[in-house]
Amino acid sequence: MRKSLFYGLLFTSPAIVGFIVFTLGPMIASLVLSFTDYSVFKDRTSFIGFDNYVRMFSGADDYFYPSLAATFYFVVLRVPAVIVLSFFIALLLNMNVKGRAFFRTVVYLPSIVPAVASAMIWMWLLNPDLGLINTLLNAVGLPGSLWLYGENSVVPAVVLTSLWGIGGTVIIFLAGLSGIPRQYYEAIDVDGGGWFSKLRHITIPLVSPTIFFNAIMTLIGSIQVFNEAYILTQGGPNNKSLFYVFYLWRTGFRDTEMGYASALAWVLFLVILFFTFLVFRTSKSWVYYEGEGR
């Protein structure tokens, strides 16, 4: 390979400039803004030190803790649901069933549907009075639910709608599963182990890097849930689905308190950093990498 600093920088400079202008710069600007009371309605902006952060954590903001709680509940429900369900579907698709390509398409197709359209479909399916889901539940003698309109059911309902789009995660699992050599399973056959010991001793350890990857991506994505809150619920009822990024958007753009919203954004950034770090730290104990690494 030829060496050339000039050409190296020439080819990568659009990306480097883009990083500085659209990522690094705004990040620093947002940190600075978070120490101000900047708002379109104010004539002058002044530095107010940590006041925004104090307002958040002291409880002076009636919405901060409810939005944390809603987001936390959503993440705790959604991440395990996505991982378990998509892993299960991938296991099924990895068996030598006929029509694998068809089933793969079926599972992936919903994940390409635009969020707004998907939200419309689910609002109609989950409509408490006339929707298909309550109708079916009633038909088999089960009580319906208020779904998106119930304080206790709104977060599970949003999780349910989001599970329709797990196709991408399934496909990644499938790729991980298909990389496991057949001989490993045959060894267990010889030893007389059943499917569970195959799953426990071969499949899960060998795809643990994929589980790890999917868990991190799902976690980061779930913490930033926005579209569903904006389109399906507007944060209601009674702030039970006031997801964090939706609240941030509302504070910054509807209420135009951009200084305070920037502080909210930085707390989000630190939270995501913390959880990512945590998952990375614990990964050493359960993620199995083959000798040569990846």
Add this chain to the structure above:
Amino acid sequence: MRSSKLSLTFAYLMLALITVLFIGPFLWLIRSSLMDLSQIFTMPPEWIPRPVRWENFGRALTVLPFGTYFMNTFTITISVIIGTVVSSSIAAFGFSRIDWPGRNVVFAILMSAMMLPGAVTLIPSFLGWQALGFYDTFYPLIVPAYFGGGIFNIFLLRQFYLTIPRDFDEAAFVDGASYFQIYRSIIFPLSRSAIIVVSLFCFLATWNDFMGPLIYLKSENLFTLALGLQMFQGTYTAQWDLLMAASAAVVLPCVVVFLIGQKYFLEGITLTGLKG
């Protein structure tokens, strides 16, 4: 994996159930979009529209200027795809086929941006575009694509470039080719399938983007399909026949693009997952 008869039967049963659950909402969408309002609400629900109300589509697509929304979405999406492909493939070349001091450090720093939640840069970016006078234009949605085209795409293309033998470059150097010629006539053509993967993902991400247009566009004549559909829902609450017809019209282009490029989609996801 070898599977017994019993477990295969179980697998087919589960797959049938999964098919019903994943395809059901699509059928419900199509069925509702072709019914008149009285049949939509019948109990128990009917699945076959009688009569088939094709005019729902006509009505849904004329009460709001969906033609304009379509063209807006199309303009933004095409511009973003071009910017992303050109700019990420050039950057990926610089990060894989040229050796320069500090290359890997710079790449790692750019990669760290992938972990950054978009919400952190949202407000300053908005204020910046507004100060430049580009609020309520397509520029904030398009221009960033021309500066790197997203680190994820650079990463993906770089991974692909690394699989192309170096001898190709060396042979071209001997013939007196420049870096740019090597990029244009060797590396870019050889990575056709990876470029298609990037374009397809870029298409979906831009076509389906909701937050970007929501923040940067104010005038209704600049709205994208996603914004238009959302506004439609606010105006026509409970008109499920029209809402479903409009939704179906928004979903259709995505389904078509997916079915055409299916092979590349599945390959692309696999590539990203394995290298993670």
